[in-house]
Amino acid sequence: MAISKLDLPIGVVARSHSDAKHLAQDLANAVATTLRAAIDSHGVATLVVSGGRSPVAFFECLAKQELPWAQVVISLADERWVPVSHADSNEGLVRRHLLRGPAAAARFIGLYQAAESLEKAALLANQALAELPPIDVLVLGMGDDGHTASLFPQSPNLHEALRVDCPQRCLPMQAPSVPRQRLSMTLSLLATARLPLLAIQGSSKLQTLSQALACEDVASMPIRAFLRSPLEIYWCP
Numbered sequence: 001m002a003i004s005k006l007d008l009p010i011g012v013v014a015r016s017h018s019d020a021k022h023l024a025q026d027l028a029n030a031v032a033t034t035l036r037a038a039i040d041s042h043g044v045a046t047l048v049v050s051g052g053r054s055p056v057a058f059f060e061c062l063a064k065q066e067l068p069w070a071q072v073v074i075s076l077a078d079e080r081w082v083p084v085s086h087a088d089s090n091e092g093l094v095r096r097h098l099l100r101g102p103a104a105a106a107r108f109i110g111l112y113q114a115a116e117s118l119e120k121a122a123l124l125a126n127q128a129l130a131e132l133p134p135i136d137v138l139v140l141g142m143g144d145d146g147h148t149a150s151l152f153p154q155s156p157n158l159h160e161a162l163r164v165d166c167p168q169r170c171l172p173m174q175a176p177s178v179p180r181q182r183l184s185m186t187l188s189l190l191a192t193a194r195l196p197l198l199a200i201q202g203s204s205k206l207q208t209l210s211q212a213l214a215c216e217d218v219a220s221m222p223i224r225a226f227l228r229s230p231l232e233i234y235w236c237p
Helices: 020-042 056-063 089-098 103-104 118-131 202-215 222-226
Strands: 012-018 045-049 071-077 076-081 108-110 136-138 171-172 181-185 195-203 231-236
Touching: 012 136, 020 045, 020 056, 020 136, 020 181, 020 195, 020 231, 056 103, 071 089, 076 089, 089 108, 108 118, 118 181, 195 202, 195 222, 202 222, 202 231
Parallel strands: 012 231, 045 071, 045 136, 071 108, 136 195, 195 231
Antiparallel strands: 076 181, 171 181
8 A cells, every 4th residue: 555545635745755764854854844934933933742662763863953942842742651761751762862962952841740640640741731832843653553642542531632622731541551651632732733743654554544544433543633634644664
């Protein structure tokens, strides 16, 4: 299957790349261009990224971009509820691979909070996100089950997190894989991004995307909530 053969909604753009290296560089160029335009327009640029292993090459390419990094605010679409020093921490990943060199001057607003429970940590994260400026660029990933951020099918708080009028910026979520306890921005916040981007790799992810496009049940595949204009999809085999 080729991404060009997918029946994409009007206004959704698909960009195919030969390999992960070219995808990461093209994605970094696009993000940097939009961040520069945002800074020129309103003095600050806000970028929300996703964690996991796939974004590492993109983070390292973006860190090399010439930007007035002190005018950039970076946050995470979701987080594993583990200390930043933990190998599974998304914040730790961002700090190791993106917030380095000149890019270390960016302001980072993390989701992880040390608290007595995941629910209390989510409340603290929600408060921290009150300081997040309007999102200029959102970079999402997607799992083989159709989840994005930490909006997992069958997670107890999924219905609330997918409400377009959800008053919370962040909610506690449960993942089917370890670590199960997660924190995720809600759809009501993520959907405000001026430029949402989806980066996926491999034939299995393309098949998942095809399945998501074929049905409208958002709860079964939460990525469906984002498959609308404006969206740019970056893919490589």
